[in-house]
Amino acid sequence: MALRQQLAYLAHNSPYYQRQFREQHINVADIRTVADLARLPFTTKDDLQRHNWDFLCVPRNQVAEYSSTSGTLGEPVIIGLTKNDLARLYRNEYLSFGCADGGADDVYQLMLTLDRQFMAGIAYYGGLLELGAGIIRVGPGNLAAQLANIQQLQPTALVAVPSFISNLLAFAQEQNINLNDSSIRKIVCIGESIRQEDFQLNALAQKITGQWPNVQLYSTYASTEKQTAFTECGQGQGGHHQPELIVFEIVNEGGQLLKAGETGELVITNLGVEGMPLLRYKTGDLCAYYDAPCACGRTTRRLGPIVGRKQQLIKYKGTTLYPQTIFNVLNSFAEIAAYVVEASRSALGTDELTVTVAFRSEDWVEAPARLRQALQAGLRVLPTLLVAPLPAVLARQQADGKRKPSVFIDRR
Ligand SMILES: [Zn+2]
Numbered sequence: 001m002a003l004r005q006q007l008a009y010l011a012h013n014s015p016y017y018q019r020q021f022r023e024q025h026i027n028v029a030d031i032r033t034v035a036d037l038a039r040l041p042f043t044t045k046d047d048l049q050r051h052n053w054d055f056l057c058v059p060r061n062q063v064a065e066y067s068s069t070s071g072t073l074g075e076p077v078i079i080g081l082t083k084n085d086l087a088r089l090y091r092n093e094y095l096s097f098g099c100a101d102g103g104a105d106d107v108y109q110l111m112l113t114l115d116r117q118f119m120a121g122i123a124y125y126g127g128l129l130e131l132g133a134g135i136i137r138v139g140p141g142n143l144a145a146q147l148a149n150i151q152q153l154q155p156t157a158l159v160a161v162p163s164f165i166s167n168l169l170a171f172a173q174e175q176n177i178n179l180n181d182s183s184i185r186k187i188v189c190i191g192e193s194i195r196q197e198d199f200q201l202n203a204l205a206q207k208i209t210g211q212w213p214n215v216q217l218y219s220t221y222a223s224t225e226k227q228t229a230f231t232e233c234g235q236g237q238g239g240h241h242q243p244e245l246i247v248f249e250i251v252n253e254g255g256q257l258l259k260a261g262e263t264g265e266l267v268i269t270n271l272g273v274e275g276m277p278l279l280r281y282k283t284g285d286l287c288a289y290y291d292a293p294c295a296c297g298r299t300t301r302r303l304g305p306i307v308g309r310k311q312q313l314i315k316y317k318g319t320t321l322y323p324q325t326i327f328n329v330l331n332s333f334a335e336i337a338a339y340v341v342e343a344s345r346s347a348l349g350t351d352e353l354t355v356t357v358a359f360r361s362e363d364w365v366e367a368p369a370r371l372r373q374a375l376q377a378g379l380r381v382l383p384t385l386l387v388a389p390l391p392a393v394l395a396r397q398q399a400d401g402k403r404k405p406s407v408f409i410d411r412r
Contacts, residue, residue, distance in 0.1 A: 002271045003247055007031055010279060013057035016047075017279060034247055038257060042267065043281045048077050048225070055276045056080055063275060067119035069224045079119065079224050080275045086126065088272055089119070089227055092245055093127020096231035099240050099298075100188055100218035102157065104132030109149060111160035111168075112190065113140050119224045120190065124159055133157075140164075140405060141398065143171040154183035161191045162204050162217070163338070163407050167394065169211050170337045170360065180214045187217050188231075192407070193324060194219045195305040197263075197288075199237055202305075203331030210334075221306060225281055226268050230303045235295045238302030245271055248303070249280070250289055263288045265310060266303070284310040312410060314343050316353045317381040323408040326355065329378040335360055335367055338393040341383075344411040351412065353383035358390040 007028040010017040020041055021028060031037060048055065056063070063080035081089065102108070108128050114121040114137050128135050138149055146168060149155070158165070165187060172179050187208075194205035194217050201209060205217055221239050222229035228246040230239025241248065247269040250258045258264040266283045288304045308322030323341055330339045339357040346352050355375070359367050368387060376382050388396075397405040 002244060003034065003037075003269070004028075004032060006269070006271050006273075006277060007279070009057065009274075010277060014055060014277070016051050016054035019054070034249070035257075037247070037249065037269065037280060040280055042255065043278055045077070045282070045284065048278070048281070049075055052078055055278070057277065058082055058274055065122070066117060067224055068117040077224070079227070081119075081227070082274045085227065085273055085275045086122075088245070089123045090126030090130050092228050092242060093123045094130035095127075095242060096220060096229040097124075097127055097131050097133070097188070099231045099233050100220065101186060101216075101234050102128075102131055102133060102188075106131075106157050106186070107134035107136065107153065107155040108157045108159055108188075109136040109138055109146070109153075109155040109184075111138055111140060111146055111158060111164060119227070120222060123222075123229075141394075143168055147172055147175065147177065150179075150182050150184065151177075156183055157186040157188065158184055159188045159190060161405060162187075162189045162194055162208060163192060163397075164405055165189075165208050165212075166204065167338055169208065170390075173211075179212050184215055187215050189217055189219050190222075192327075193305045193307075195236070196328075197305060197307060199304070203328050207331055207334065219305070221303065223283065223285075225278055225283065227270055227273055228268075233294060233296040233298065237294055238290055238304045240294070240298055241289075241301040241303065243300060247271060248289070248301075250287070251282075258288075260291045260301075261288050263304075263307060286310060312343075312408065314351050314353060316351050316383070319379065319381045321379055321381075325379060326353075326375070326383070327407060329374050330355070330357065330371075332374070333367075333371060336371075337390050338397070340393055340396045340407055340409060342409045342411065353381075354386060355383045356386040356388050356393055356396060358388055358393040 011028045062082050064083045064086055065081040067079045068076040112121055136149055136153055136155055138146055196202050218232045220229050220231040232239055249267040250264040251267055252258055252264045263286055266285045266287055268281050269279050270277045285306045286308045287306050290302045293299050308324055312323055314321050326341050330336055337358045337360045342354045344352045
């Protein structure tokens, strides 16, 4: 029902989709179920970039908030949200934090960007207000301020990029502070995977819980275009789908629908969005879904960990790989304090791959050789390996003035 309403809304209000439906002789009244969506065209990031304002379904003066994508891949896209869209966005995060065992007694420290047109920042903030939780807005980076606030205000939960938590642990250790003695019990992990495809914690998450066994990690996955999060419950068996807010499909290279457990590209259709709703938008993210009931009691489908981004596929020295494979090798080294992986294109048009690492101890002499061996074994090719001091690597993660520290920088 919500899907049919959204389709009728697009047919009435979206210049972009009106044109698509007209050119392709589509009558949206014929689309009644999720399976029928297969008769409609996909929307790509390129479509959204080229025709950005044709997606707006309301008069310009109804736009309350102009969010933008982070621009990690190509030019940023603007997503205009109405006041109702913002209320919907907050509701989505209220439900998400609840799913991740959050409640009114929790105090969340937000270790992320809250301005710079970053939709997720205000979404978390609005959702937590609705939850009745306390909020500490520290923003991204600034390890000293993060640690000081943890000690003074005693939050019970963090929202952060997991590699930043790894940096926080290293920093706390340097200060002789044991975070296991702190008030924190939950970390909602954004922006990076914390699990392997079999739902076991990946090397990065294991590195965190190995040093900090008192916390439980929850993964949440979202993006500006989705205006909706998929968040894990305490069982950690994938991000729960919110069926009243979004429709999703997983498709193969040929665009055909895949079944539960099969990995393909995630395609989404927003529900209940007024400003810039998207229809069959190809996210570029590769994952699988699962439909067995969850031990938490919820019966909604769950999205498995993102195994890679279609556009981030690296073709290097005759091998194809995703950045996550490189992260997994690097994260398995306790001796590495921080790293950044950079892909670029050579003058010959081939991909170049550079890995810059900071070691915890500068006198760890056998490290580069052992790391080279592990990379060679894990990737079957050896990237250019550079060693740099920790502050230089952390600064590199914030390169290009991005809103989120990133361990993968794509210059191709
Ligand atoms: Zn569950």
